[in-house]
Amino acid sequence: MVLAGLLGRVPLAHAAPPTIVLIGDEELFIPERTDQPQTVSFSVQDEDNDLAGVRVEISPAPADQALTWRLADGAPSGTKLLHLTTGAVCKDTPYTVTLIATDTGSAATRRAITVQVLHTEKPKPPELNLDTSAIRVLPDPARPVNIEVKAPGAPACELDKYEWTAVTDGAPELVTDGGRGATFQYPVSGQCENWGKSYLYTVSVKDTGNLSSDKTPFLVQVMPWGKPLPAFPSGEKLFTFQPLQTGTVAPDQRRQCAEESVSTRWTILEGTLPPEGLQVLDEDNAPVAQWPVTTGELKFRAETCVGTRLRLSAMNRAVDGSGLDGEVSTCEVKIDPQWTPLGNGRLGLEPPSATPSTVEGGAQVGGLNCLEARGGVEAKLLLTRVSDGAKKGEQTFKVPGTWQFGLADNCEGGLYRVTGTLSKNVYDWNAGGGLGPGEEEATAAEPVLVQVPPLEVHLGPLGASQLVASCGQGAQGILRQPLPEGPCSAAAVLWSQASGPALSQPVLRGQEVSVSIQEGEFGALIGSEVELDVRADTPGGQTRRQKVTIAAAPFVEVHRVSEHRSGSETSLFGVAVELRNTTACGVSEVKHEERLEGLDYVEGSARLDGAPVEAVWEEGTLTVSGLALEGGATRTLTYVVRPHLLGQMAFSGSSSLRDIPVSFTPEEDAEASGFGCEGTGPGFAALGLAAGVLVLRRRRREG
Numbered sequence: 001m002v003l004a005g006l007l008g009r010v011p012l013a014h015a016a017p018p019t020i021v022l023i024g025d026e027e028l029f030i031p032e033r034t035d036q037p038q039t040v041s042f043s044v045q046d047e048d049n050d051l052a053g054v055r056v057e058i059s060p061a062p063a064d065q066a067l068t069w070r071l072a073d074g075a076p077s078g079t080k081l082l083h084l085t086t087g088a089v090c091k092d093t094p095y096t097v098t099l100i101a102t103d104t105g106s107a108a109t110r111r112a113i114t115v116q117v118l119h120t121e122k123p124k125p126p127e128l129n130l131d132t133s134a135i136r137v138l139p140d141p142a143r144p145v146n147i148e149v150k151a152p153g154a155p156a157c158e159l160d161k162y163e164w165t166a167v168t169d170g171a172p173e174l175v176t177d178g179g180r181g182a183t184f185q186y187p188v189s190g191q192c193e194n195w196g197k198s199y200l201y202t203v204s205v206k207d208t209g210n211l212s213s214d215k216t217p218f219l220v221q222v223m224p225w226g227k228p229l230p231a232f233p234s235g236e237k238l239f240t241f242q243p244l245q246t247g248t249v250a251p252d253q254r255r256q257c258a259e260e261s262v263s264t265r266w267t268i269l270e271g272t273l274p275p276e277g278l279q280v281l282d283e284d285n286a287p288v289a290q291w292p293v294t295t296g297e298l299k300f301r302a303e304t305c306v307g308t309r310l311r312l313s314a315m316n317r318a319v320d321g322s323g324l325d326g327e328v329s330t331c332e333v334k335i336d337p338q339w340t341p342l343g344n345g346r347l348g349l350e351p352p353s354a355t356p357s358t359v360e361g362g363a364q365v366g367g368l369n370c371l372e373a374r375g376g377v378e379a380k381l382l383l384t385r386v387s388d389g390a391k392k393g394e395q396t397f398k399v400p401g402t403w404q405f406g407l408a409d410n411c412e413g414g415l416y417r418v419t420g421t422l423s424k425n426v427y428d429w430n431a432g433g434g435l436g437p438g439e440e441e442a443t444a445a446e447p448v449l450v451q452v453p454p455l456e457v458h459l460g461p462l463g464a465s466q467l468v469a470s471c472g473q474g475a476q477g478i479l480r481q482p483l484p485e486g487p488c489s490a491a492a493v494l495w496s497q498a499s500g501p502a503l504s505q506p507v508l509r510g511q512e513v514s515v516s517i518q519e520g521e522f523g524a525l526i527g528s529e530v531e532l533d534v535r536a537d538t539p540g541g542q543t544r545r546q547k548v549t550i551a552a553a554p555f556v557e558v559h560r561v562s563e564h565r566s567g568s569e570t571s572l573f574g575v576a577v578e579l580r581n582t583t584a585c586g587v588s589e590v591k592h593e594e595r596l597e598g599l600d601y602v603e604g605s606a607r608l609d610g611a612p613v614e615a616v617w618e619e620g621t622l623t624v625s626g627l628a629l630e631g632g633a634t635r636t637l638t639y640v641v642r643p644h645l646l647g648q649m650a651f652s653g654s655s656s657l658r659d660i661p662v663s664f665t666p667e668e669d670a671e672a673s674g675f676g677c678e679g680t681g682p683g684f685a686a687l688g689l690a691a692g693v694l695v696l697r698r699r700r701r702e703g
Contacts, residue, residue, distance in 0.1 A: 017108060017109045018045065018046040018101040018102070018107070020044055020099050020101050020110075021042060022111055022113070023040075023041040024040060026113055027116070028040070028114070029116045029118055030084060030118065031086065031117075032087065033120075034085055037083035038083070038085070040084065040113060041080070041081055042080055042099060043080065044080065044109075048103060050103045050104040051101065051103050054071065054102075055099075057097075059098070066093060066117055067085075067086055068085050069083065069085075070082075088156050089118075090156070091210075093119075094115070094116050094117075095114075095117065096112055096115075097114075097115050098113075121156060122211050122213050123152060123155055123157070123207050123213040124213060125205070125213045125216045126162065126204070127150045128203075134218070135184070135219065137184060138225075138227065138322075141186050141187070144183050144186070145183070145184045146181060147183070147220075148181045149216070152205070152213075157211075158207060159205050160206045160208050161206055162179060162205050163204050163212065164182045164201060165202045167201060167202060168198075168201075172184065172186070172199065184220050186222065196222065196258075199220045202215035202217050203215065203216050223322055224261070225320060225324070226324075227325075228255050228317065229253045229316060229327075230328075231251035231316050232330075235329045236331060237252070237332075238332045238334065240334045240335075241300060242335070243302045243337050244301075244302070244303070245302075246299055247299070247300045247301070249266075249297060250264075251314060253316075254316050255316070261318060261320040262316050263319045264294065264295065264314050264315065265292055265293070267291060267292040268292075269311045269313050271311060274375075274429065277305070277306035277373060278301070278303070280299070281299040282296075282298065282299075283296040285299070300335060303373075304337070305337045305372070305373035307335045307339070309332070309333070309334050309335075309429055309430050310332070312332075313330050314328070315329075335429065337370060337373065339368075339369060339370050340369045340370075342424065342425060345365055345377065346365065346367045346445075347364075347399065347420055347445035349363055349445050350362040351448060352450040354452040354453065355452075356454060356455040357407050357455070358407060359383060359404070359450055360405070361418065361448070361450075362401070363379060363399040363400060363402075364399065365377055373429075376398045376399060376425075377398070377422050377425050377426060378423045378424050378426055379396065379397055379403075379420045381393075381397055381420035382394050382419050384416065384417050384419075385415075386414065386416060387414055392405070392416065393407075398426055405418075411538055412454050412539050413455070413539055414451075415449055417450075418449075419445060420444065420445045454539035455488055455540045456541075457484065457536035457538055457540055457541045459481060459483070459534060459535065459542065463481065463482050465479040465480050465548060466548070467548050467550045467551065468552060469526050470522075470553065472584065474516060474519060478512060479495070479515050479532075480512045481495075481546070482511070488536055488538050491537055491541070492509055493510060493537060494508075495509070495533075497530065499530075500529050500531050501517045501519075501528060501530060501550070503515055503530070523585065523589070523657065526552045529550070530548045531545060532545070532547075533545055534546050549660070554664040554665070555582045555662055556655045557663070558579060559577070563575075572602065573641065574638060574640050575638065576637070577636065577653065578634055578635075579592060579655060580632075580633070580635075581630065581631055581632060582632075583631055584632060586633075587628070587629050587657060588628040590627040590656070590662065591625045591626075591655065592655045593622070593655075594651065594652075595622075596622065597647075597649060598644045598647040598648050598649035599644065599649050600644070601615070601641055605639045607638045608627070608635060608636070609635055609636055624637060
């Protein structure tokens with residue numbers, strides 16, 4: 001002991017390492033993805049009471065937390081707990097979990113536990129790549145059906161292969177290579193006997209850990225039908241019936257098996273059904289009102305004389321929900337009514353009637369039977385003018401019945417001829433036209449003649465027309481007579497004088513004529529009327545009496561002066577108007593009008609060349625009538641006016657002869673103020689105007 005004390009502490013010969021006592025089995029089996037820990041209880045005994053600690057080692061090292069541990073103290077005191085949890089594994093995986101206890105002297109004790117992490121999580125079952133778990137297939141060996149499943153999304157473990165299994169006894173084996181697809185092959189033998197059967201299959205998937213998913217069942221239903229056959233094996237067929245006979249049109253074949261599940265769709269390809277006299281019924285004897293129609297068969301029944309020729313398409317169609325259609329074939333339905341050939345018909349034309357714009361009449365037909373069933377017949381009619389053979393119309397009309405031609409260009413009328421021939425039946429059961437093979441067109445009808453009256457031409461007013469008188473030259477001008485639009489618009493026009501001054505040519509021709517009057521007094525011609533009888537030079541021309549008033553070019557000059565306002569003692573002042581005849585011809589019955597604005601006429605003040613003259617004052621106009629103007633002479637009209645208190649003052653005036661204006665274009669309105677008498681001709685004193693004004697002013701002052 002002394003030596004030991006000198007050399008330091010040394011282990012005692014009887015010191016021992018800790019002891020691990022396992023409470024439970026040394027081999028554990030734990031499923032993957034264990035949320036609740038698997039617990040292992042153990043205790044550590046150390047006689048020296050110098051335990052340093054306990055740790056855990058796992059071999060091999062778990063991947064992705066496939067096996068994890070946690071230590072905890074347990075009860076009673078001194079017991080320890082090892083909690084084990086597991087993650088995902090793709091096969092059963094063994095691990096060695098070692099408990100290691102050490103003391104302060106570095107002595108260690110190991111205790112191994114075998115832990116098997118079991119692969120227990122099955123793959124998700126596959127899903128069919130369809131909206132339904134029942135797969136409907138046709139019983140056709142030439143058309144195998146491919147079945148496919150969807151790959152499970154993001155599987156935890158790699159998938160190995162798919163297993164397809166037949167559940168129903170005698171079910172055809174699916175052709176598969178272990179992948180996601182399989183093929184159903186309908187057996188060739190026993191085809192009709194096996195129609196309508198159903199076969200149950202399952203499909204599952206196995207992962208690389210040899211763990212299989214749940215099985216997904218699906219049903220393969222072999223439909224109790226196949227594709228319908230063509231209605232007529234050869235592709236076409238002819239059905240011929242007689243009127244009053246009920247004829248049935250039905251397919252020669254429908255399906256190889258289960259024919260009752262097929263109907264037929266019928267469509268008219270060529271020809272038309274007559275509007276009356278033919279019944280078409282479906283398989284339930286209901287009238288067919290609309291085409292195409294789907295029915296097992298068609299029934300035709302025609303009345304006497306009623307026929308038809310139709311080309312129909314026929315397509316067998318499954319009506320049991322499969323949606324299958326057969327190939328299209330055709331057939332021809334012929335109901336022959338034995339009509340008399342159109343070439344035997346005779347067209348008869350009734351005597352026609354005519355107006356200037358139309359020719360119309362009636363037509364009959366003979367030599368044909370079943371006329372009503374034909375719907376009548378059509379005839380080609382021709383209208384010609386006899387005088388020159390010109391064709392005036394060609395149309396097709398239904399007969400028996402009425403016909404009408406329009407005469408758009410008839411002006412003079414004349415004799416016309418109507419001829420015609422039968423061309424075709426309005427309704428033709430043969431659907432091929434009016435004339436059969438080898439037939440000739442029916443004999444032409446006897447021509448009929450009709451007298452067409454001329455078009456009446458009624459004239460309207462004259463166009464821009466005028467006769468103008470000139471001094472020493474009589475009167476002349478251009479007269480224009482427009483014609484109504486239509487076939488007679490280019491006709492000549494005849495003019496003849498009815499009354500008035502004699503024309504140089506009493507009869508004229510043309511839509512525009514030059515007219516002259518060589519004799520007559522200048523003044524007497526102005527305002528007089530020439531009446532003419534005018535008509536279009538056609539058989540239907542209607543005479544119209546036209547009147548033309550003779551006018552004149554302006555020849556009277558009008559000059560006006562007024563008293564200067566600044567020299568007036570009162571508001572009254574005088575006005576002088578000179579009227580000069582610029583021609584060498586004297587005129588009488590001239591009327592002169594003075595229009596005053598802002599002024600009033602002083603009654604009794606009017607003078608003509610200084611002598612009182614009768615004047616009419618009415619509504620602002622002063623009128624002097626019956627004036628005589630010798631050739632080249634000038635006459636002066638004077639009068640007195642009184643201005644209004646307010647407003648603008650102005651003069652204007654014009655001269656006329658029998659309502660024909662004869663003065664030059666009226667001078668512009670002149671203001672009453674600003675006109676003086678200086679340098680204005682004879683002056684007020686010489687005209688007697690000044691004295692009259694002075695008398696009026698004096699009376700006003702004395703009053």
